[in-house]
Amino acid sequence: MAGVNLFPSLRGAQLVFNTMVCFTLLLPLALGTVASESLVTAAASKVPAVPVPAPVRAPAPAPKILTLHEKVVTSLRSAGHYGAIAGLLDSLPNNNIIKTGMTLLAPNDNAFSNVLMNSTTYLTTLLTYHGAAKVYSYEGLLNLPVGTKIPSTAANVVIVVTSNSKGAYKLDDSQIVDPDIFVDNTVAVHGIDNVLNTAKYNKGVVAPEAAPAPVDASPIAPARAGPPAPPGSIVNPGGSGGDATDGPSYSPDSTPQLINPNGASVVPKSSLLDVSLIALWLFLIPVLAW
Known part of the structure; x- marks a missing residue:
């Protein structure tokens, strides 16, 4: 039986041979690359x-720690x-109205609208009238009977x-209209609808409503000068009868003219004496010459 011709030509046999050689050479290289990547991946997974x-x-x-004064003022503004x-x-200077262990009875804005705020001293005193010298919550105040006197x-x-x-x-x-605006163990603040009527319940104490009247600081008007002296009259520069510039001016050497109340001029005595001496001299000259 004749052999089967698997390769139609030598060229075809050579092409098949070359393909098999390339595949044989490239297969280990491809398998090595895959194995290397697997090893790298495995190693990376272990790190x-x-x-x-x-x-x-x-x-x-x-957080900022507020002072007692700042706590009270902040609570009042928030109300x-x-x-x-x-x-x-x-x-107010020194900001020492709010102290530990007190209760502030704070008049609201409507109550303060009737207060004359023209004196720092007066306003400081007014606020001290509105502080009780003990911390009272609203419930604590309700336990006090009518007529209780609380030191301020x-x-x-x-x-x-006056009412509990x-x-x-x-x-x-004055009624408490906003109780417990601020309360802790150091200070309490309650809002009231009016300024405390301190004078009514404390003898000799000026009522807070009676704020001092403003002092009139207008300058004192200067005294008016008297009427000018009549023309021709003698003015005494050191006297009280008007200014030294009133009336006619004259030098110290000149002889002032005296005015008779009836209107006639009065000749000074020194002039009469001079005239008499001249007349006597004129009379004696002819006698002596004779």
């Missing part, structure tokens, strides 16, 4: 990941209608409970 550090944030600033007393507390921060001045009904609580006839 622990380095953690990324979290960003460091700056610490938040510590909405106590701007007058809040501004007054901030404007002003010397020898008391605040009297809840919702109509009054001190010195």
Whole structure:
């Protein structure tokens, strides 16, 4: 049996041979590349990941610690209608009205509209009348019977409970309309609808409503000069009868003319003596010559 001719030509056999050689050479190279990538991947999977550090944030600033004065003033402004007393507390020198262990009875803006705010000393005294020398919450005040005298921060001045009904609580006839504006163990603040009637319940104390009247600082009008002296009259420069410039001026050597009240001129005595001496001399000259 004749052999089968697998390759139609020598050229075709050579092409097949070359293809097989290339495949044989490239196959290990391809398998090695795949194996290397697998090894790299496996090795990378065994290496622990380095953690990324979290960003460091700056610490938040510590909250500002308010003074006792600032706590009270801030609470009054937040209440909405106590701007007058809040501004007054901030404007007074030394800011020493608010103290530890007191209760402030703060008149609202409507109450302060009737106060004459023209004296720092007076306003400071007025505010001391409105401080009780003890911390009283609203509930604590309700436990005080009518007629209780509460010492104030002003010397020898008391605040009297005139009504202890809840919702109509009054001190010195002024009602608490905004209780517990601020309360802690150091100070308490309650809003009232009027200035305390201190004079009514404290003998000898000036009422807060009676603010001192403003002092008239207008300059004193200068005294008017008297009427000018009549023409021709003698003026005494050192006397009180008018200014030394009134009337006619004359030199010290001149002899002033005297005025007779009846209008006639009066000849000075020195002139009469001179005339007499001249007449006598004229009379004696002929006698002596004779």
